[in-house]
Amino acid sequence: MTIYILLLLIAMQLIGVYFFQNLEDRFYENFRDNLEKQAGILQEVIKDKMTPGTESEKQRKAIDDILNKLPLDKKNTIQIVDQESVVIATTSGENSRIGQKNKSPRVSRVLQGIESPSVEVSHKAGNRYMVYSYPIKNDGDIIGAVYIEAPMQEMYDTIRTVSKILIKITAAAMVGTSLLGIILARTITNPVKEITEQATVMAEGDFNRKVTVKSDDEIGKLASAFNHLAQHLRDALSQNEEEKGRLQSVLANMSDGVIATDRKGKVIVSNRRARKMLGKDIELNEDINQVLPLANPISFPLTEERESFLELNRDEDETLILKLTFTPVLRASREAVGLILVLQDVTEEEKLDRQRKEFVANVSHELRTPLTTIKSYLEALDEGGAMEEPELASRFLRVTRQEAERMTRLIHDLLQLSKLDSEKVRFHKQPLRLEELLEDAADRFSFQCRQKDIAFSLSIRKPLPRVYADRDQIDRVLDNLLSNAVKYTPEGQSVSLSAHRRSDGYVEVVVSDKGIGIPKKDLDRIFERFYRVDKARSRSMGGTGLGLAIAREIVQAHGGTIRMDSRYGEGTTVRFTLPPCEPEVNPA
Ligand SMILES: Nc1ncnc2c1ncn2[C@@H]1O[C@H](COP(=O)(O)OP(=O)(O)OP(=O)(O)O)[C@@H](O)[C@H]1O
Ligand SMILES: [Mg+2]
Structure with a gap:
């Protein structure tokens, strides 16, 4: 704003200086032209009256007449001089000057033909005059001169008046333009300033400020367009933020x-x-x-x-x-x-994949072993002449039958597992008293134990709640666990079977032995198919390594759990649970 007013001032000053300069020049020119015209006319009129040889008094009178008759400016002093610079006639009653010499060097220069005309500004009694000398010529000869002394005060007064008017107008214009500037600043500069500030704030990420729309003109439109833009940006940005947040939470979860x-x-x-x-x-x-x-x-x-x-x-x-x-x-x-x-x-998948491959390899291996034995015995019978020896032949046949049975058992177990896997096994579940089942199993195994000199004990903490189970399947589990216990317990040790009701209502059956036990590293994998601690030994005992896997599937299908604890060289304990038949109202 200040700059704007300063610029205005400078412009005004320059215009003023130029104007006054021009104004003065123009007035001066005009003034001079006027004098020139007057002098020209005078010299035309007078030159005839100044014919040499005419009586000087007569001559003077004629010229005087002319000077008085012509409508000349009375403020100017006009003198007509002859060849010798002597004043012949004059205006404004300066008659005393007639006959005297005009001593102005300008006049003598004009008379001598050095200057034509001669113009000079002189000061006299504090006033400025233009002194104009013009030659009077007759047939090319200078016979005299017109001398005009014109006061310039009036001209300068006019210039001063014009200047005063101009200064007043300029001042008024200044005030006007300043006011206009202030109004313009209000309507243009301020909104633009506000928009600029808003843009800076927006660049820093704050979109909440608004530009005030003060008018309906272009600036107003710009302001509302800007607000619109800010609104859009804010929306776009918050949408962006939302997207980002959504992406973040998707990524995080x-x-x-x-x-x-x-x-x-x-x-x-x-x-x-x-x-x-x-x-x-x-x-x-x-x-x-x-x-x-x-x-x-x-x-x-x-x-x-x-x-x-x-x-x-x-x-x-x-x-x-x-x-x-x-x-x-x-x-x-x-x-x-x-x-x-x-x-x-993909650890789990890879593990499963590895297990699947192992399983296939195991099945093939398990099937191939008895098959190879059968094949070699049959060949021996066929080619080796064993048929001739009935004792040998019957031994060979016995081995072959044993191997075939082993294969049948294996295939039966595999089928059972596969059915359990695909949930095709039909469980004939019914309310069951476990006591009977356990006592029967104990009967079956106590005989075997006696043979192997293993102490066998059965203890049931009564009463046991009834369980909802398939009798045959639970028998299978018991058989398997007890056969393992007997199998892996050396002579002179003990095996026990017990059952009790747990505090949560489940029945827990425990098969425990003081046998060879299982190393800790094998415990985790013991329920896997074909997993055996000592393959050779287990196979020699007729095991396939599927017993525990089947037992687990059965227990789980009944809604129970099975787990094994063992100490290598000290013994093994397997526990499995079965849910009670119905929720007990009165456990007693
Ligand atoms: N009570 C136990 N004491 C020591 N080792 C055991 C005991 N029970 C199971 N095992 C080990 O766990 C392995 C797996 O047992 P599992 O019953 O599945 O197979 P198996 O007895 O060898 O064969 P199958 O039961 O099919 O005839 C056994 O080979 C044996 O090494
Ligand atoms: Mg077994």
Whole structure:
């Protein structure tokens, strides 16, 4: 604003200086022209009257007449001089000057023809005069001169008056333009200033301020357009924030790990799951090849999808298997701008897969062993002439039959397991008193134990609630557990079978022996199919390694649990539970 007024002042000053300069020049020119015209006319009229030889008095009178008759400006002093600078006639009653010499050097210069005409500004008694001398010529000869002395005061007065008017107008214009400037500033500069401030605030992220719309003109429209823009930006930004939040929570709650990198492989995003899987913090900007201990580091830019597996050793015996899927983020031009890595924990799948493969291998092996034996015995019978020796032949046949039975048992067990797996086994569940079942089983095994010199005991803490179960299947479980106990307990030791009601109402059956026990490392896998602690020994005892697996499936199908505790060399205890038949109202 101040600058604007200063500029105005400077402009006014320049215009003023130029104007006054011009004004004075113009007035001066005009003044001079007037005098020139007067002198020209006078010289035309007078030159005839100044013919040499005419009587001087007569001549003077004639000229005087002319001077008096002509409508000349009375303020000017006009003198007509002859060749010798002697005044012949004059206006304004200066008759005393007639006959005297005009001493002005200008006149003599004009008479001599050095200057024509001569103009000079002189000061006299504090006033300014223009002195104008003009030659009077007759047939080319200078016969005299017109001398005019014109006061310039009036001209300067006029200039002063004009100047005063001009100054007043200028001052008024100044005030006017300043006022206009202030109004303009109010209507243009202030809103623009406000918009500028708003833009600065917006750049810093604050979209809540509004520009006040004061008018309906372009500035007003600009202001409301700006408010509109701010509103849109705010909406877009909050939408963006929401999206970001949603993405963040999706990422945070994903069961897979996710890491995103830029085109150079520097981490830009990672979720909690990824950090947990890798068991370490992932810093922003960290190189992905440093985050993952990969055998083949990834080279950037990655343009094709890639898959690999990573095995991480967590604890002593816990290995985590991660499947890594690297997907490049491509632009429309197929230029890679980043990478998304998804980490999936496939430990369980891999374990299952390994178990499946092991299972197939085990089945084949288990079937092949008896088959090979049968085949070799049959060949011996056929070719070796064993048929001739009846004793040998019957021994061979006995072995063959035993092996065939073993195979049948194995296949029966496998079928049973497969049925249990596919839930095709029909359980004939009914309310059952376990006491009977346990007593029968004890009867069956006490005979075997006596044979092996193993002390056998049965203890049932009564009353036992009835259970809802399939008698045959539970028999199978008991048989298996008891046969294991007897099988893996050396002579002279003891085996016990007991049952009681647990505080939660379940019935718990416990088979315990003081046998060879199971090493701790095998305990976790003991319920797996075909898992045996000592394969050779177990097989020699006719075991297939499916007994415990089947027992577990059956117990679980009844809604119970089974677990094994054992100390190597000291003995083993297996417990399984069965849910009570109906919720007991009165446990007594
Ligand atoms: N009471 C026990 N004491 C010591 N080891 C045992 C005991 N019970 C089971 N085992 C071990 O667990 C393995 C698996 O038992 P499981 O009953 O499944 O198979 P198995 O007895 O060998 O054969 P199957 O029961 O099919 O005839 C056995 O081979 C044995 O090594
Ligand atoms: Mg067994």
